[in-house]
Amino acid sequence: MLDPPGVLPQAAWRLDASPRIGPDEVRLRVERLNLDAASFRQLAGQHGGDGDAVRADVLAIIADRGKMQNPVTGSGGMLIGVVEEAGPASPLGLRPGDRVATLVSLTLTPLVVTDGLAGWDGLSEQVPARGHAILCGRAPAATLPADLPPELALAVFDVCGAPALTDRVTRGHAAARAATAAARAGGGEPSGGPVTVAVFGGAGKSGSLALVAARRAGARTAAVVVSAAERDALVRAGLADRVAIADARDPVAVSAAVTDALGGPATVTVVCVDVPGCEHGAVLSTADGGTVIFFSMATSFAAAALGAEGLAADVTMLIGNGYVPGHAGFALELVRETPALRALLAQRVAGH
CATH class of the missing domain: 3.40.50.720 (NAD(P)-binding Rossmann-like Domain)
Incomplete structure (x- = not known):
């Protein structure tokens, strides 16, 4: 369910991030978030570079909105995760166990964080995390390449x-x-x-x-x-x-x-x-x-x-x-x- 009703996910204030998926959706087990540069800069500036305060703010945004969308910049980022379940009508071609990077913004990705971001010091754009995220049928993802470190691949996919x-x-x-x-x-x-x-x-x-x-x-x-x-x-x-x-x-x-x-x-x-x-x-x-x-x-x-x-x-x-089209491979x-x-x-x- 979206709040307010009748809008698309990016424009919604809050998304339903429950783990149950629809026929064309995919649920991912989250491993790492990548905050977009404008959002991270704003958060770091707002909190004077205090990593603990930045981490607390990000956790509050996700808990409040069911997604990561900075209320000041309106932007989010993307994530790495492993496919847990794919609906029978999903057009994305993903299978359980696939390790992927999302190619859509966190501002329209239902997201739950379960580890309190305990592995993140709040001082970088890349955020180790545990939880789940939901991809709809029009939210493409790319399988992580074997020849690049996942952190590097995520950085490339973020701006591809x-x-x-x-x-x-x-x-x-x-x-x-x-x-x-x-x-x-x-x-x-x-x-x-x-x-x-x-x-x-x-x-x-x-x-x-x-x-x-x-x-x-x-x-x-x-x-x-x-x-x-x-x-x-x-x-x-x-x-x-x-x-x-x-x-x-x-x-x-x-x-x-x-x-x-x-x-x-x-x-x-x-x-x-x-x-x-x-x-x-x-x-x-x-x-x-x-x-x-x-x-x-x-x-x-x-x-x-x-x-x-x-x-x-x-x-x-x-x-x-x-x-x-083809931006990730390019x-x-x-x-x-x-x-x-x-x-x-x-x-x-x-x-x-």
Whole structure:
């Protein structure tokens, strides 16, 4: 039963997380939660980095709502679990004993925690946990790969929509340029040079995956990071053509950094920064006719829309919804074929 009745699970305040499943549902034995970056940052900030207080808050949210949905950010995360029971009409193809990562948000996943999160210090996004969760028939999950540590696989699955959509949008711009060139008398090279992609938060999980996806799609790339340590890590990994330090919340400074790095505004700007206030900088950093992809749960639709209007910016703005067909396999492929990416992600997971 949902509260209020008549809404879909993500919009509900409270979900029925009882263990009994319907014909098309699957029950998982929970092993680990992965809180999304914006939610964890907000909780840690609210409690001044007090891990015990963060843990207590997460437990209270789950107990109150029957799911993990931060009431401030509205976001949740995802989880690893083992299939306990699959309904006879489930379309997910899962069997008891399968170890899986969910590919849908915890904000719409009925969840019960039974161990008080005793194995978690409240200081990291990844949360050892015991309990159960319920997947409906439209809530996909991926079997954990045997060649990656589960913590790393969970981190990749958590953001796998970002590289897949970056790839799609980058290739779309490249195809449009090629078609325009072919339509001209005598053909010739696409005008304007290669597609360029700027990634705000390029040293993070979603940002580093987006950089590799954009380069793989033929783009020239620039990463925007907030510190010299992040810049140095990306330079060592060689995941971007250029790396700039700028505060993504400062529209003038970040747009100048992108222009300097790429020789002009970006064709595509991807926002992977988990703090509010990056909307105007992203719009200002993007060329007319370009695309801004917002992958941060801290994004304000009003700020993005009204900011673009106020800047008279002819840009398409997309909200990355976390799902693109084949996104999990695509992200794993990027990690497997790019050792430096795998090492960077593993380092971030270990740091948490």
